[in-house]
Amino acid sequence: MLINIFNVILIILITFVTYKYFALREKSAPSLDRTMNYINGFGAIADRVEGYDSPHAMIMADMAEKIAREKGMSEDEIISLRYAAILHDIGEILLPRNLLKTSEKLDEENLFLLRTHPLLGELQLRNKDFPYDEVPTLVRWHHERFDGTGYPDSLKGEEIPLSCRILALVDAVSAMKEERPYRKKAMKMNEIVKELDLKSGIQFDPELVEIWKMLFLKAQTGGEN
Amino acid sequence: MIRLQSSWLLESATEVASIESLFFPFIHRYSSLNWFSRREMPMTVNNPLDSQAMLLRVWLEGKNGHFSEKNRRKFNQVIKKPLELDMNPFRAWNDRLFDRKQLDYLFYWRESAYEIEEVAQREIFWSAVYAIMSYWHSNRKIGRAPAYEPDEIMHYVLQMHKDNLNKKECDLTLLSAPFEEIEAPEVSLAVFPLIFSDEESEENQLQSIFHAWLHGHADTEQASRDIKNQLRKYSFSLEKKTDFPNYLRLGANADVVAICWSGEELPPRIHEQEIIDPFRREFSNHFSRSRFSIKTINPTTDTYDYLLLFFN
Numbered sequence: 001m002l003i004n005i006f007n008v009i010l011i012i013l014i015t016f017v018t019y020k021y022f023a024l025r026e027k028s029a030p031s032l033d034r035t036m037n038y039i040n041g042f043g044a045i046a047d048r049v050e051g052y053d054s055p056h057a058m059i060m061a062d063m064a065e066k067i068a069r070e071k072g073m074s075e076d077e078i079i080s081l082r083y084a085a086i087l088h089d090i091g092e093i094l095l096p097r098n099l100l101k102t103s104e105k106l107d108e109e110n111l112f113l114l115r116t117h118p119l120l121g122e123l124q125l126r127n128k129d130f131p132y133d134e135v136p137t138l139v140r141w142h143h144e145r146f147d148g149t150g151y152p153d154s155l156k157g158e159e160i161p162l163s164c165r166i167l168a169l170v171d172a173v174s175a176m177k178e179e180r181p182y183r184k185k186a187m188k189m190n191e192i193v194k195e196l197d198l199k200s201g202i203q204f205d206p207e208l209v210e211i212w213k214m215l216f217l218k219a220q221t222g223g224e225n
Numbered sequence: 226m227i228r229l230q231s232s233w234l235l236e237s238a239t240e241v242a243s244i245e246s247l248f249f250p251f252i253h254r255y256s257s258l259n260w261f262s263r264r265e266m267p268m269t270v271n272n273p274l275d276s277q278a279m280l281l282r283v284w285l286e287g288k289n290g291h292f293s294e295k296n297r298r299k300f301n302q303v304i305k306k307p308l309e310l311d312m313n314p315f316r317a318w319n320d321r322l323f324d325r326k327q328l329d330y331l332f333y334w335r336e337s338a339y340e341i342e343e344v345a346q347r348e349i350f351w352s353a354v355y356a357i358m359s360y361w362h363s364n365r366k367i368g369r370a371p372a373y374e375p376d377e378i379m380h381y382v383l384q385m386h387k388d389n390l391n392k393k394e395c396d397l398t399l400l401s402a403p404f405e406e407i408e409a410p411e412v413s414l415a416v417f418p419l420i421f422s423d424e425e426s427e428e429n430q431l432q433s434i435f436h437a438w439l440h441g442h443a444d445t446e447q448a449s450r451d452i453k454n455q456l457r458k459y460s461f462s463l464e465k466k467t468d469f470p471n472y473l474r475l476g477a478n479a480d481v482v483a484i485c486w487s488g489e490e491l492p493p494r495i496h497e498q499e500i501i502d503p504f505r506r507e508f509s510n511h512f513s514r515s516r517f518s519i520k521t522i523n524p525t526t527d528t529y530d531y532l533l534l535f536f537n
Contacts, residue, residue, distance in 0.1 A: 074525050112263070119232055133521035137530075140230075147359060149385065152232060154256040157363065158427055159228050159487075161522055197372045201363040202381075210367060 035131065043086035045093065056174055061085035063170040063212075064163075070211050071162065081163045084138035088167060091121030091139070115151045118143055142167040145203045157205075165205040169196075169212060172203070189216070226426045227253055227418050227487045228530055230520070231260035234483055237518055238414050241536045242480045248412040250404065250475040251459050253420055254428065255280045262395050269410050271400035273455045276436040278401030283352040284386065286397050289345035291387035292353075296346055300337050301379045304329050317443040322434060327361055330375040331438060353382040355435045362431055404458040404471055415479035417472060419486035419500070422453070422460040461486075463499050469507040477511065482535040489528040493519055501533055508535045 043057035061082045068078045092100060099106070099114055106114060118140050125136040141155060141164035148156030150168070160168075176187040176195065187195065193213060200206040238244050247268040252258055255277070261268055262285055270285070272278045282289075307325065310316050313332045319325060334354055341347040357378050364371045373381060400407060409415070429449075437448035453460070458471050476482035484504060488496050497517075505515055512535035522528040 077523065077525050080523075134523055137520055137522055146363065147356065148254065148256040149259075149389075152260055153228065153230055154259040155228055156254065156256065156428065157359075159226055161528070163523070200369065201360045201371060206364050206369055207367045210369065 039083055039086050042090055056178065057086045057088065059177075060088070060167070060170045060174045063174065064166050066215050067166050067170070067208060067211050068163070070215065071166075071208075073162070077163065080132050080134050080138065081166065083132055083135045084142070084163060085167060085170065087121065087125065087135065088139055088142045088171060089117065089121065090124055091117035091119065094120045094124070115143070119152055137161075138163050138167065142171060144168060146205050147202050150203075160205075165208055169204050169208050172196075172199075173212065226424065226428065227257075227420065227485070228522075229253075229257040229418050229485060230530060230532075231258075233518075233520065233530075234416065234485060234532065235261075235264075235414075237516070237532055237534060238481045238483055241514075241516065241534060242413060244413040244481070246410075246412040246414070248410050248415045248475075248479060250407060250415065250417060251420075251456070252281070253418055255284045257418070258285055262397065264395055267396040267398070267412075269398040269400065269412065271402060271404075271407055273401060273403050274432075274436065274452060275401060276439045277432065278399065279348050279439070280352050280355055281399050281401075283349050284389065286399055287386075287390040289349070291390055292346060292349045292383045296341060296350070297380070297383060300334075300341065300350060301376050301383070302333075302337075303374075303376050304333055308332060314441055315438065315443045318434075322445075323358075323361060323365070327375065330379075331358075334379070335438065335441065349383070349386060351439065353379055353386065354438065355431075356382045356385075358435055358438070359431055362427070362434075366427075403455070404475065407475060409475050409478045411478040413479065414481045414483060415476040416483045416485065417476070419461045419484060420456065420459070421486075422456075422462040422465065461500070467503070469503070472504075473507060473511060476535070480536065482508070482512065484533040484535075485531065487522075487528070487530050489523075489526050492527050493529055493531075496529075496531055500531075504533060504535075511535075513537050 040058070043061075044055065064081050064085045065078055068081050073081070095113065095117060099110055122136040122140040125139060130136060138161065140152065141150075141160060144150035144153065144155045144160045144164055145168070146157060146160070146165065148154050150160075173192060173196070176192045179186050193216075196204060196209045196212065200209040235244060245266065247261060247266060249258070249268070249270045252270050252272055258268070258270065270281060272281055304326075308329045310319065310325070310328070313328055315323075315328055315331050318331075319328055323331065331354070334350065338347045338350045341350065357375070360373075360378055361371060371378065429452075430445075433445045433449040433452060436452060437443060437445050440448070442448075458468050461467050472484075486500070501517055508515070514536055516534045516536075518532045518534075520530045520532075522530060
C-alpha cells in the first residue's frame, strides 16, 4: 500500500517537473520562434513574388546552413545567415511585378531597377528595426560576385563577408534547380556542377564551390536529399 | 581591406549637403567605383600607381572603347608548345604563384601586346591580365585547376569589359599623381577610403604581382615596397604618425569630407579612440560638424564598416 502511494506521488512529481520543464523551455525561447515564423512568412511571400513554386528561400537557408557548419561558423552566425537567406529577396516585393515575371531580356534601365532590390531589401529591414543588426547588410550583398563585378558595391574576394559568399552560391544553385522565366527547364545536377566549376573564381568562391560539391556528393552516396 | 558602400556613402552625405560632384584622392580598387560610375555626376579619381591607374582608365573610364575583334584574333592565340622557361622573366613564380602553362601565357601576353600599335588597345589587353591573375590565384589557393583555358578566360574577360562599357554614365576625370602634387578640386564630396599601412590582404598581394608583371619583373617584394612607398602619404597607421595635414589639404575645397573604412577583430570603441577622435581633432578647425555612422557586418568577429563625415 505504502509502495503504491509512493508510486503515485512519484508519478505526480515527475509529471509536475516535466510540465514545469516544458513550460520553462517554451517561455525561454518564444521570441526566437515567433521571429522565425514571421521571417519564414515574409520569405514565402518573396518566393511567390519571384515566381518560385518551391520554398526557394527555405531551401537556400538549409543549404547555406550545411555549408556554414562545414566552414565552422558559430551558431550566432548561422542564425543570421538563415535569416538573411530567407529574407534575401524581400526588396523584390517593392519592384513592379512584370519586371520579375518577364522572360524577355531586360533593357539597361530595367536591369538597373532590378538590381536595386538588395538595397531596397536592406533599407526595408533597417526601417523595421530588425533585431539582428548584420542581417540587412548580408541581404545587401547577396548579389556580389567573387571577381568584384557584382552589385551593388562590386566587393571582391575576401571583402565579401563569408555569409554573403555562401548566400550568392546557394541562391544560384537553388535557382538552377528550378524553372525560371529566363530558363525554361530546371538544370540537372551534372549541369549544375559543370556551371559551378565554370564560375568558380569568377562568380563564386572556389572553396565554397568545393564544399558544396563535397556535401552534394556526400548526400548522393548517403541517400540524403 | 575596405568595403566601400557607395549608396550608403551618398545617402549619408546627401543628408547633410547637396551632393553634385565627387573627388576620390585615392581609390583602392577600380571596381569599387562601379556604382558611382553609373550616376550622372562628375567624379575625379586618383591613384598614384601606374598599374592601378591603367585599370581605372580601362575599366572605369573606358573612353577608348573595347578590344577590337581583329586584335583579339591576332593576340589571343593558343600556345601550342611550352615556351623556354629560361627566357621567361617571371620564371621565379613557377609553381609558387602560377603553374608553368600560366607563366607561358603571362610572358606571351605581356610581350605580344607591344606589337599592338594603339596604346589604348594594349592597355585593355594588359588590364584583362589583372582579372585573369585574380581568377588563377583564387583557384590556385585551394589547389584547383581553373575550368577555363588561358585563351578562353582572356576571351571571357575581354567580352566582360566590352559589356561593361555601355553602363557608364558619369563624367570622369582620372589622375595618376603623387598625393602631394594633387590640387584639391572644388567638389561637393571628397571621399577618403582609409587604407592601413600594415595590412596584408589577398588583394594587396595580387596588386603587387600585377604591378611587378606590368613592369616586366618577378620581384613582388620590390613591387610591394614600391606600392607602399607611393601610398606613404596616404595610408593610415595606428602606430606611426599619420599625415593628417595631407588629408585636410586634399579635402579642403569640399563641402563634405567622408572617411570610410572597414575593421575587424577590434571593437568599435577602439576605432573611436584611435581613428575617429584624432580625425575630429585635426579637422575641427576646418569643419564645424561631424557625424559618425557604423554598420554591423559580423558581431561575432567584431567586423564593422565605419563612415565619418565632416561638414559645416
